[in-house]
Amino acid sequence: MSDEEKIVIGKGTWIDKLASEMIEREKQLGRDTKLLKVESGLGASGIPHIGSLGDAVRAYGVKLALENLGYKSDLIAYSDDLDGLRKIPEGLPDSLSEHIAKPVSLIPDPFGCHDSYGMHMSSILLDGLDKIGIKYNFIRARDTYKNGLLKEQIHTILINSEKIGNKIAELVGQEKYQKFLPYYPVCAKCNRLYTAQSYEYDQSRRVVKYRCVEAEIGSKMLKGCGHEGEADISKDLGKLAWKVEFAARWHAFDIRFEAYGKDIMDSVKVNDWVADEVLNHPHPHHVKYEMFLDKGGKKISKSAGNVVTSQKWFRYGTPKSMLLLLYKRITGARELGFEDIPALMDEYNEIEDIYFGKIKVDNEAKLLKTKGLYEYTNLLNPPKVSSVHLNYRLLIELCRIFKEDRKNMVAKKLVDYGTIKNSDPHVEHLIELAGNYADDFEEDEPTKIEISSEAKKALAQLVGVLESDKELEDLQNVIYNISKENNVQPKDFFMILYQIIINANRGPKIGPFIVDIGRKKVAQTISRHI
Structure with a gap:
């Protein structure tokens, strides 16, 4: 059977394939499929970038695909605002240094507009999701722990802490949880999280004993305050270590799907085991995605200054251009910068033209996939008519x-x-x-264009004309004649000029357009290609 004849799932995209694999797995596990919850974790410790947003957007895509296949689904956007601040993100005040290792929801908002530093960062991300049209159920770690929603999971994990510590060492080679419990209370004296190491769990009273000691945080050693105390796992503030926390959350909220970046592969490996073997709750269906990189090939990071935020993106591009970027594919690391926006804006127009039949695509599989991508880029609510397209x-x-x-x-x-x-x-x-x-932005680097030797001669002649101070009655006609003299088809020559000037195959009448941009400026642009 050829690829073309294969059964198309949903809209024919990777999102539909993922949703269908997930349903298949749920049926094999014999679980109830009345409500399939998908989750996305929102980091609250640094400025949220497109990668953080992408996690939630893609999870929402899976939710839409599940609904399209006839299932009820919900997206939980979980803000990890009990996470401790490991370092000060670039561009934020140094005064934050006194708050290193404190949970971000206990740190005052340096901008003065939210109840905490953590809520400020989460709100930037939620604002991006709102602008794109993503619907989510927002849950904060602070409330989750405060209201004791994970207390049974914490209890089970702490009873099994020895087994878990040995398994973590076996799976990922990390030995510290053989010495300490995988739970960090917030120190009652200094409000720090990672310095408070718990060493004993009293099952009957459900309290951990801890001492606030030196700990390595973000590659620096931080002294603890020396306090020794007890923390009640259902009343006092504290949190599970990452190596076990996802599992507790998946169990408590009944999560069936969560994607993850390759930078937390080890944590996911351990959490899957904890969910399956300790909490007796089959881990969610996963997909691994690659990180977005900046143009220098470095991972875009919340604490480095190379952040591409949705707020900045929407200064130059539409929400649709961002959805297109995130739904096009999920695998492969991608270098990303604002200079990608022009191509994405034009690509959206192209897939809209394919969707409305203005551009013909002979390959049936490609046509289906492109139409599906267009529908997801419009959150499965495509417009009835095409918008006005401008290059x-x-x-x-x-x-x-x-x-x-x-x-x-x-x-x-x-x-x-x-x-x-x-x-x-x-x-x-x-x-x-x-x-x-x-x-x-400065003008973009010229894109490489295949140009024949005849066309190069014609371009060189045109550059001479444009650079001269001679008055030109009809530049359109001059260009036409130059192409003829050099044995280049006029329509091909015009196309090369459009590709050089606006990176497109067609555009407005070329003569008047060149005059508008400025003859000398266009001559310089053409010269870079010959």
């Missing part, structure tokens, strides 16, 4: 020319070129985004 790089070029009264001037040019009939709020919004991009 984003064309807009950037026009915004570089017109800085004063930009919206009117650029819209007027688009009407002159015959690109639009008239302006509307959608067009104005796109001009605003492209204008921000034009103001904030």
Whole structure:
């Protein structure tokens, strides 16, 4: 049977495949499938970047796919705001250093607008999800522990702590939980988390005994305050170590799916075992995704300064462009920067044209997959009609020319070129985004284009004409004649010029467009390609 004849699951994307594998597994486990909960963990210790947002967006995609296959599903967005602050993220005040190792929900918000540092960071992420249209059920670690929602799981884990400590050493080579319990109380005296090491559990009273000692935090040694005390696991603030906490959460909230980044593979390996063998709750279905990297190939990190946030993204691109980035695929590390936005904006237009049949795709499998991707990018609620399409790089070029009264001037040019009939709020919004991009970024590096030797000769001749101070009556005609003289088909020559100037195969009438951008500027751009 050929690939084309295979049964298509849902909308034919990787998201549908994942949802269907998950349902299959649930049936094999014989579990109730009335409500299938998916979870995404939100880090609250640093500035949330696109990777953190991507985790929740993809989990929501799985929720949509499950609903599309006829199941009820819920996304839980869990903020780990009891996590201790390990280091000060770049750009934040040094005054935070006195709060190192304290749970982020106990640290005051340095910006003064939320109840804590942790809630400030979570709210940035939730704002991004709201702008994209993701629906979620928000749960905070602080409330989860405070309200004793994990107390039974904590109890079971602490009773089995010796077995767990040995298994952690066996699975991932980490030996510290053979010496200490996998539970950190918040020290009653100094409010720190990781310095308070618990060494004994009294089962009957459900209290851990701990002492606040020196601990390694974010590759630095931090002195404890020396306090010795007891903490009640159902009343006093404290949290499970990461190596066991996911398992407790999965059990308590009945989670059936959670994706994870490869940087926490070890934690997931241990948590899966704890869920299966200690808590007797089969671990959720997983998918592993790669990290987003910055353009230098480094992992985008909340505490380094190389953060691509959704708030900054929406200054230049639409929420749809971000959803497209996140739903296109899940595997493979990807270098990511704001300079990817123009291509994503234009790619969205292309998949919309395929969806509405304006671009023909002969390969049936590719057509189905592209239509499915378009539907997920619209959160399975696609519009009835296509939007007005404008080449984003064309807009950037026009915004570089017109800085004063930009919206009117650029819209007027688009009407002159015959690109639009008239302006509307959608067009104005796109001009605003492209204008921000034009103001904030230098021109992009030229993309590599295959150019024949004849076309190169024609381009060199055109550069000479554009650089000369000679008045030109009709540049369109001059370009046409140059292509003929050099044995290049005029339509091919125009296409090369569009590719060089706006990275597209077509655009407005080339002669007037070059005059608008500026003859000398275009001559420089062409020269970089020959």
